[in-house]
Amino acid sequence: MVIVDKSGVHRLEVRCCDCPNAMSLDIQIPKTVFTFRVLDDFLLDNLECGTSAMNYYSKLQRMTSSMFPHLVPDQYRELMRVARQWRQLKIMKWHGFGHCSDTPSTGELALFCPACPQPGINNTNRNPNSRHRSFVMDRNFKAEHLHPIKPFDEVWLSNGLGFMVGKDSYKMHLAEAADTVEKSSCNNHRAVNQANAARHKLESTSIRGVACARHGCFVPHSMVDFQKGARQATCTIPHSRVNHASLADK
Numbered sequence: 001m002v003i004v005d006k007s008g009v010h011r012l013e014v015r016c017c018d019c020p021n022a023m024s025l026d027i028q029i030p031k032t033v034f035t036f037r038v039l040d041d042f043l044l045d046n047l048e049c050g051t052s053a054m055n056y057y058s059k060l061q062r063m064t065s066s067m068f069p070h071l072v073p074d075q076y077r078e079l080m081r082v083a084r085q086w087r088q089l090k091i092m093k094w095h096g097f098g099h100c101s102d103t104p105s106t107g108e109l110a111l112f113c114p115a116c117p118q119p120g121i122n123n124t125n126r127n128p129n130s131r132h133r134s135f136v137m138d139r140n141f142k143a144e145h146l147h148p149i150k151p152f153d154e155v156w157l158s159n160g161l162g163f164m165v166g167k168d169s170y171k172m173h174l175a176e177a178a179d180t181v182e183k184s185s186c187n188n189h190r191a192v193n194q195a196n197a198a199r200h201k202l203e204s205t206s207i208r209g210v211a212c213a214r215h216g217c218f219v220p221h222s223m224v225d226f227q228k229g230a231r232q233a234t235c236t237i238p239h240s241r242v243n244h245a246s247l248a249d250k
C-alpha cells in the first residue's frame, strides 16, 4: 500500500483483518492512504504560503528520494481530491455537523461577526433599538476567475453553504432582475471600463460582499462574483440577502 505522509511517500505492507464479519478487502486495503498529518500540513501550506498541490507533492517526492524523485509513485491527483474532501470534513466539524445526519442549510458553514448584536445568540434584549446593525458593501476588482477547463467534472462541495451565494439562487436572481445600464460621464471609472471590456476567458472578474460596518466581518451567504463588469442587478443580491435570508432572527 502507498502511504503518503508528511515525512514522504512510503510503500508498506499492511495486513488486513480476516474475521468472519470483517469488511471486504478493497475497503480495508485501499491502494493509497493519506495520513491526517500530511493533509493538515498541506492545507496550512496552501493557506499561508500559497503552495499548490503540484509543488507540495514534488516536495514530498524529493523528501522521499532526493536522487530519483521521479521514481516515487505519483499521487498528485489523489492529493488534490483528498485534500478537498479533508477541508470539507473539517469545515463541517467546526460548524457542528460532525456527528449528526443533518445537512447544513444556506450560509451555515460560515460564521458571522461575534460582536454584532444577534437575537438569540449574543443579545436577549427585546428592545428593537438594541439590535441595530449597520452594513457596508465592499468589492474586490482583482478576484479574477478563469473558466474551468472541464465544467462537467466540477463538483460543488459547499454550494451556497458558506459566504458565497448558491449558484442556483444567483442564476435565478440574474434571470429575474432587470439590468439597467448606467452611462457614466466619468471617463476613467474602473467599473465602467470593466463593463465595456471583453472578458471571454474569465468566468468572473470581481467579487462583492456585505460586511458589518463596525468590525468588517463578512455576512454569510451574501457574496457574489461579477460575470461581466459591474452589472447593477448583481449588486442587489448581497443587499437582499442581508435584509431577509441570512440574518433573519438567527
Ligand SMILES: [Zn+2]
Residues within 6 Å of the ligand: 017, 018, 019, 022
Ligand atoms: Zn479481525
Ligand SMILES: [Zn+2]
Residues within 6 Å of the ligand: 113, 114, 115, 116, 212, 213, 214, 215, 216, 217
Ligand atoms: Zn460586527
